[in-house]
Amino acid sequence: MAKSKKKSIWVFGDYRNYYQNRVTLQLLSKAVDLSKTINAEVCALIFGHEVDEWIMEYTAHGADRILAIDDPALQSYSTERYLAIIEALTRQREPEIILIGATDFGREFAPRLAKRLHTGLSADCVGLDITEDGLLLQIAPSFGGNMLAEIVTEHHRPQMATVRPGTFKERPHDYQRKAVVERLPLMKNLPKPRVRLIEYERSVEKEHTIENASVIVCGGRGMGNREKFKKLQELARLLGGDVGATRPVVYSGWAEHGALVGQAGKHIKPKILFSFGISGAIQHTAGLGEADFIIAINKNPQATMIKMSDVAIVGDASDVLNNLIKELKKRIRE
Secondary structure, three states: OOOOOEEEEEEEOOOOOOOOHHHHHHHHHHHHHHHHHOOOOEEEEEEEEOHHHHHHHHHHOOOOOOEEOOOOOOOOOOOEEEEHHHHHHHHHOOOOEEEEOOOOHHHHHHHHHHHOOOOOEEEEEOHHHHHOOOOEEEEEEEHHHEEEEEOOOOOOOOOOEEEEEOOOOOOOOOOOOOOOEEEOOOOOOOOOOOOOOOOOOOOOOOOOOHEEEEEEEEEHHOOOOOHHHHHHHHHHHOOOOEEEHHHHHOOOOOOOOOHEOOOOOOOOOOOOOEEEEEOHHHHHHHOOOOOEEEEEEEEEOOOOOOOOOEEEEEOHHHHHHHHHHHHHHHHHHH
């Protein structure tokens, strides 16, 4: 198998929950940006059975090359088999960078791969860039989420990072794009999976997809109590948006974990973000991504959210919320 002389950035294609989880498309978009700086090829890895649909999707969203293995033996995800395949391909092809989504799958898979390849891994990154020396700058939470660290892997390859869903924006679907598609044979002597999937059933519970919401109404401990926090749902319904929450709110049981916004939760990029009773700790603001327009309500005029907002309202969050709901209902009736 011949090695490509050009540098390459690999993005692992996790398509199992494609319509709710767009992290692979977001990583392809960022990989395209990074590739321009280091003159690299963007390559998507696709393993599974009957994967032609995903080959076309990843091509349309930025991949220059597709490495695909299509075989019934890969129809169900297997940690041992996927590790063996990517390890072998990495040693043969020597990519410069490997990016993996920080999903449940990525958090299980990426550390094992990094250990096998004797390289570093920055987990749950909230930003990526290229340094003046051409190294991957990996920006990740550290010290319990109280600081953001800038990490580089100077002496080992590949440079590896997992990135949280919602950190980057996906590129528009381009039907005219073309990619080099390599359909590779299944490796021989793959390890036998220690865990065998017998059957699965998708959860019927509503999945929080606030990463893709255009309007988000986010509340913090400044809302006062659980009942006042629930009023945020009414405002979100009136605006056609979704509700987000800070870590103290989730830990207090006012909201479920799927609504958590920040380093330990979802990264969001709404067109409009309402921030009610949120001080703006780094654990929360690191998850705000590139919100286009922020409206912050807080009693404290020095709160971080007030300072970083486009419109700041100094006052009681619950009172402002009730007045806003009342005014919106009045306008709808008119």
